[in-house]
Structures are given as structure tokens and as C-alpha cells.
Amino acid sequence: MDVKLRIHRFVEGKKWVQDYTVTLKVGMTVLEALIEIKEKQDPTLSFTCSCRSSICGACSVRVNGNAELACEMLVENLVKRYDTNLLTIEPLGNFKVIRDLVVDWDPKYARIKKIKPVVQPKDEFSKEKGCKQSPEDFNKYKKYAGCILCGSCVSECNKNTLNQADFLDPFVFVKAEKLVADSRDKSPEEHLKAVVDAGLWRCFNCQECTAKCPKGLDPAGAIEKLKEATFAKKLDDNVGARHAKAIYDDISESGTLDESKLNIKSEGFLMAGLRAPMALRLMRVGKMNPLDTHKVNPEIETIRKIVKNAEAAAKEAE
Amino acid sequence: MKYALFPGCVLEGAAAEAYTSLKKVCDKLGIEIEEIPNWTCCGASHAQGVNDFAALVINARNISIAENMGLDIMTVCNTCTLQLRTAKARLDKDAKLKEKVNKVLKESGHPYEYKGTSQVTHFLWILDEHPELLDGKVVNPLHGVKIAGYYGCHILRPQEVMNHGDGKHPEYLERLIRKLGAEAVWFDASRKCCGFHAQLAAEHDVLTVTGQIVDSAGRAGAMAIATPCPLCQMQLDMYEPEGREAVHSHAEVPILHLQQLVGFALGMSKEDMGFNRHVSAQEKLKIG
Numbered sequence: 001m002d003v004k005l006r007i008h009r010f011v012e013g014k015k016w017v018q019d020y021t022v023t024l025k026v027g028m029t030v031l032e033a034l035i036e037i038k039e040k041q042d043p044t045l046s047f048t049c050s051c052r053s054s055i056c057g058a059c060s061v062r063v064n065g066n067a068e069l070a071c072e073m074l075v076e077n078l079v080k081r082y083d084t085n086l087l088t089i090e091p092l093g094n095f096k097v098i099r100d101l102v103v104d105w106d107p108k109y110a111r112i113k114k115i116k117p118v119v120q121p122k123d124e125f126s127k128e129k130g131c132k133q134s135p136e137d138f139n140k141y142k143k144y145a146g147c148i149l150c151g152s153c154v155s156e157c158n159k160n161t162l163n164q165a166d167f168l169d170p171f172v173f174v175k176a177e178k179l180v181a182d183s184r185d186k187s188p189e190e191h192l193k194a195v196v197d198a199g200l201w202r203c204f205n206c207q208e209c210t211a212k213c214p215k216g217l218d219p220a221g222a223i224e225k226l227k228e229a230t231f232a233k234k235l236d237d238n239v240g241a242r243h244a245k246a247i248y249d250d251i252s253e254s255g256t257l258d259e260s261k262l263n264i265k266s267e268g269f270l271m272a273g274l275r276a277p278m279a280l281r282l283m284r285v286g287k288m289n290p291l292d293t294h295k296v297n298p299e300i301e302t303i304r305k306i307v308k309n310a311e312a313a314a315k316e317a318e
Numbered sequence: 319m320k321y322a323l324f325p326g327c328v329l330e331g332a333a334a335e336a337y338t339s340l341k342k343v344c345d346k347l348g349i350e351i352e353e354i355p356n357w358t359c360c361g362a363s364h365a366q367g368v369n370d371f372a373a374l375v376i377n378a379r380n381i382s383i384a385e386n387m388g389l390d391i392m393t394v395c396n397t398c399t400l401q402l403r404t405a406k407a408r409l410d411k412d413a414k415l416k417e418k419v420n421k422v423l424k425e426s427g428h429p430y431e432y433k434g435t436s437q438v439t440h441f442l443w444i445l446d447e448h449p450e451l452l453d454g455k456v457v458n459p460l461h462g463v464k465i466a467g468y469y470g471c472h473i474l475r476p477q478e479v480m481n482h483g484d485g486k487h488p489e490y491l492e493r494l495i496r497k498l499g500a501e502a503v504w505f506d507a508s509r510k511c512c513g514f515h516a517q518l519a520a521e522h523d524v525l526t527v528t529g530q531i532v533d534s535a536g537r538a539g540a541m542a543i544a545t546p547c548p549l550c551q552m553q554l555d556m557y558e559p560e561g562r563e564a565v566h567s568h569a570e571v572p573i574l575h576l577q578q579l580v581g582f583a584l585g586m587s588k589e590d591m592g593f594n595r596h597v598s599a600q601e602k603l604k605i606g
Contacts, residue, residue, distance in 0.1 A: 065509070066486045081487050158471075158511035162523040202520040205363050206511035207400075207475035211485060218476070227367035240519035244364040251365065251376060255358040257327040266518050282556065285595050287332045295330075299356045305426035306379060310372035313422055317371075 031070035047101040057150030067155035137183035144178035153209035167199035170209035170219035177222035201240020255297025320350040321392035322384035333548040335592025360401035377405035378432040396472035396547035459499025466540035467491035470547035498583035507534035514553040529561030536569030558598035
């Protein structure tokens with residue numbers, strides 16, 4: 001069976017789309033198809049690759065709108081998923097394109113630097129005594145050390161697509177959580193302050209990063225862990241944190257969200273007051289009624305105990 | 319067919335029409351639903367960022383009540399589905415974590431332990447798995463009606479937890495739209511996130527994407543957008559005017575809860591489906 005690869009080309013400012021046909025072989029990866037095109041059909045086609053074993057992270061591309069690690073994604077699986085023998089291949093999204101499928105990592109490295117991406121060893125460590133940690137402590141961040149910087153997680157990130165200036169790439173948050181969870185670091189606050197300033201709470205929670213990570217690292221989960229850590233370090237004086245806390249507190253206060261107070265708790269009276277036109281809009285169609293009283297769950301005492309006991313158990317496990 | 323219903327907070331509040339329409343549609347389809355007594359908020363995809371373990375125990379409690387009812391859980395909100403299924407997935411694969419959670423439930427006086435016996439599913443998934451529920455009941459097939467199916471994020475991702483169909487290339491919403499007699503239109507922004515969960519922290523971007531989604535559906539000729547998530551529905555419906563302004567669009571598209579679209583095909587009216595509670599494009603809806 002022949003498969004047509006429709007590749008987005010970009011060379012020296014000129015953009016076009018070019019079709020190539022390859023004969024599908026069992027076990028053929030997207031990268032093998034690209035290499036075959038370059039070797040046998042068009043030596044001008046540019047892409048990056050190195051290890052061919054899902055280790056180096058150099059070969060990620062977008063196929064039919066989804067980021068894939070080209071060296072591990074089988075063409076036959078894509079043909080099956082999309083039920084077509086026409087696959088569109090583009091460079092990763094949310095990257096500057098250098099040429100064809102080659103993207104520019106330099107701006108990304110600059111963004112990684114924003115989170116102070118180095119372990120600052122605790123004062124108790126020295127050249128003589130070493131910099132040891134227990135296996136339990138190592139396991140707290142081990143998963144995140146598996147990031148291969150392939151860039152797949154940011155390709156379809158909804159927040160980055162709208163505006164990269166006030167938000168980071170998911171892989172940068174993964175790196176930050178790795179450092180924050182590392183018991184050898186003497187100042188997790190430094191990394192946390194940096195991620196809060198760089199947009200931690202602006203994450204849309206769309207889960208695209210987690211869905212696209214070929215290593216299963218769950219960048220969206222890393223973002224949630226960073227948020228949790230900001231509360232522990234009292235770095236929670238911002239609208240996103242107050243909003244999350246208001247929702248969390250509502251569970252203990254009544255059991256469910258009290259929509260009428262959510263904005264006031266998150267933004268304060270003044271900002272919430274500026275939203276009066278929206279409140280009127282909702283009142284007009286019956287979505288909001290200032291006379292309604294918020295119901296309290298009949299089991300609220302048990303629910304409060306559950307939250308309190310869970311918090312105590314979580315603290316004990318730290 | 320009977321389910322324990324986890325309605326979620328917004329169905330008790332701003333999206334109450336999603337609840338009333340669901341009850342009527344389930345009644346007509348022969349799906350019996352019984353609300354989980356004294357359920358709490360699932361955490362709304364925010365609580366785990368404050369205290370992950372507390373959010374997990376809260377959802378273990380929610381699920382355990384349904385287990386005691388001897389029923390699987392039906393949800394009608396993408397985010398509630400994700401939160402409950404995430405809790406279930408974590409507890410079912412980690413016996414130690416389950417033990418820890420059950421210890422907290424017990425010492426707090428909750429009468430049931432989490433066992434893992436109830437499945438958690440979404441109204442849309444039930445209709446996809448049981449297309450026979452609609453057989454002979456589509457008395458008002460939506461012929462000639464173009465619908466933009468908008469999944470929202472949390473029903474699709476992460477695939478490990480939300481594993482109904484292929485999250486990278488879902489087709490089941492379109493399949494249902496066609497089953498109702500309507501035409502499912504493809505639109506460019508169909509997979510964009512509505513941004514509901516960051517409305518306050520990234521307002522400008524969220525309003526922009528709200529505008530992009532509605533504009534894109536409008537340009538594709540959609541007569542309405544239908545979504546299985548009440549949070550996406552609220553974001554697109556309530557903020558449609560600001561979205562238009564953000565992207566300089568003229569698109570006015572009604573935003574339907576999925577069960578309302580099903581209800582119209584089952585012969586129910588706009589009044590039955592609570593469409594008078596919608597904010598945007600009321601006069602544009604030509605069905606029901």
C-alpha cells in the first residue's frame with residue numbers, strides 16, 4: 001500500500017506544501033519514511049533526528065495536527081487511526097521554524113533559564129561528604145528526569161498557542177517540578193517564585209501536554225504539583241491561586257461551589273464589582289438570582305473531617 | 319438501564335437547564351437516573367492544585383456512595399468525569415493508596431469504604447455505546463441542520479484515563495449528531511480548549527479563544543454548537559459577545575448542551591429543554 005505524506009515545506013522565507021509517496025512496510029516509522037524520502041526522492045527535505053530510539057528527542061513532528069515522536073510512531077498505526085493513506089506532516093507547533101520540519105530551540109533554552117534550572121545544593125553538602133539523598137527522596141522527582149526535551153508537549157498547548165509571552169512551555173514546568181521536588185536543593189522557593197512569575201496559574205488545564213508526552217511524564221500533573229507547592233511556601237497571593245483555594249474551601253464550607261461568591265473570593269470586591277454587567281446578563285436569563293441561598297450538604301461535618309484528616313495525612317507523608 | 323447520577327455543581331446552579339433537559343431526555347430514552355445522595359464538588363480541576371490528597375479522598379467518597387447504591391456512575395460534565403475517573407484510576411492501581419484513603423474516610427465517620435466496584439462514565443459515552451437507545455425514538459430527525467460538535471478537553475484527555483475512542487482523533491460526537499439526523503460540520507477550532515478553567519487568570523486569551531471557536535463554527539455554516547460539557551457551554555454561551563469583540567467577529571451561534579440537541583431530535587421543544595436560559599443567539603436557533 002502506498003502512503004502519501006503531505007509535508008509542509010519552508011525554505012528561506014518561502015512556504016509550500018509538497019506531496020511524497022512511500023510504500024508502506026510493516027513496522028515503518030514516520031522517521032523511516034522521512035529518511036526514505038530524503039535519500040531516494042528529495043535531498044532538500046530537512047528534518048532533525050539522531051538516536052532513532054526515542055531517547056534523544058530530536059525528531060518530533062506534527063502528524064495530522066498531533067505531535068508525535070517520529071522515530072517511534074508507526075505509519076501503519078497513523079493510517080489506521082485516521083483511516084486514510086494521506087498524512088499531513090508539519091513542524092511542531094509553538095516553535096519558530098528554521099527550515100521545513102526543523103525548529104529553533106534557542107528561544108526555548110532562554111525560557112528554561114527563567115526558572116533557574118540548576119540544583120542549588122544544601123549547605124550541608126560538600127566535596128568531601130558528597131551530595132547524597134535517600135531512594136525515597138530520589139523517587140519523588142525521578143519520573144521528571146525522564147524528559148527528553150522533544151518539544152511534543154508544547155506543540156498543541158492551548159495557552160502557548162494564544163500567547164507565549166506570559167506563560168512557559170510544559171517541559172519547562174516539568175523541569176521546575178523536578179527541581180522543586182529534589183531534596184538536595186536548598187531553595188525550592190527560588191524556582192517556585194520564578195514559575196509563578198512566568199505564568200503558572202495561566203495554564204488552561206487542557207491536558208494536551210500530558211496527551212502528547214511520548215514518555216508519559218504528565219506535564220499537566222507537574223503543573224498541579226507546582227501549584228500545590230506554592231501554597232505550602234505561601235506564594236499564593238494571586239488571582240489563580242485564590243480562585244483554586246476558593247473552590248477547595250467551598251467543599252468544606254457547603255460541599256459544592258457557591259458560584260455567587262467565587263469571583264469575590266478570587267478577585268476581591270472591587271474587581272468582582274466591575275463584573276456587574278455579566279451578573280446582570282446572567283440574572284436576565286435566570287442563571288443567577290441574588291436572593292438564592294446556597295444549599296449546605298447535610299453531611300458537611302463528615303466532609304469537613306475528611307478534608308482535615310486528609311490534609312493531616314498528606315502533611316505526615318511529606 | 320440505571321445509573322447513579324453525579325450532576326456536578328454547575329447543574330445545580332448556572333447550568334440548571336442542563337439538569338432539567340437531562341432528566342427529560344433520560345426519561346424518554348429509558349435511562350433511569352438516581353442522584354448520588356449528598357455528593358460534593360469533584361474539585362473542578364482546581365482542588366488538586368491546593369491539596370492533591372484531600373481532593374482524591376473527596377472523590378473516593380463520592381464514588382463510594384454510588385458503590386453502596388450498587389450502580390455505575392453517569393456524569394454529564396467533562397471535568398467531573400475526568401476528576402472522578404482520575405481518582406478511580408489511581409485508587410484501583412495502588413492498593414496502598416486505597417488503604418490510606420479508606421483510613422481517612424473511616425476515621426472521619428464516612429460509612430462506606432472505596433472498593434472500586436462502580437464504573438464512571440459520561441452521558442455521551444453511554445449513547446455511543448448503546449445506539450439502540452435511540453432506535454425508534456428520533457421522531458424529529460434534524461435533517462438539514464448543521465451542528466458543530468465541540469468535545470471540550472476533559473472528555474478526550476489524558477487518554478490513559480479518558481479512554482473512550484481515540485482521544486487524538488475522536489469521532490463519536492459526530493457519530494451521534496448524524497444518528498440524530500443532523501449534519502456534523504468540521505470546523506477549524508473544533509479541538510481548541512475553551513479556556514474555562516483559566517477565565518480569571520488569563521482572561522484576554524480565554525476570551526480570544528472563545529471568539530475563535532464560535533467564529534470558526536459560524537464560518538463553517540453551523541446552526542448551533544453542541545457540547546457534552548456544561549463548562550464549555552457556559553464559557554462559549556456566556557462570553558460569546560466578549561469573544562466576538564476579541565476576534566472582531568460577527569458570528570452569533572447558539573451553544574447547546576448535548577442533551578438539548580438529543581431532546582430536540584426526540585421531539586421536545588425549546589421550552590422543554592430550558593433554552594430560554596441561554597445567553598447568546600436565542601433567536602438564531604431554528605430547531606425545537
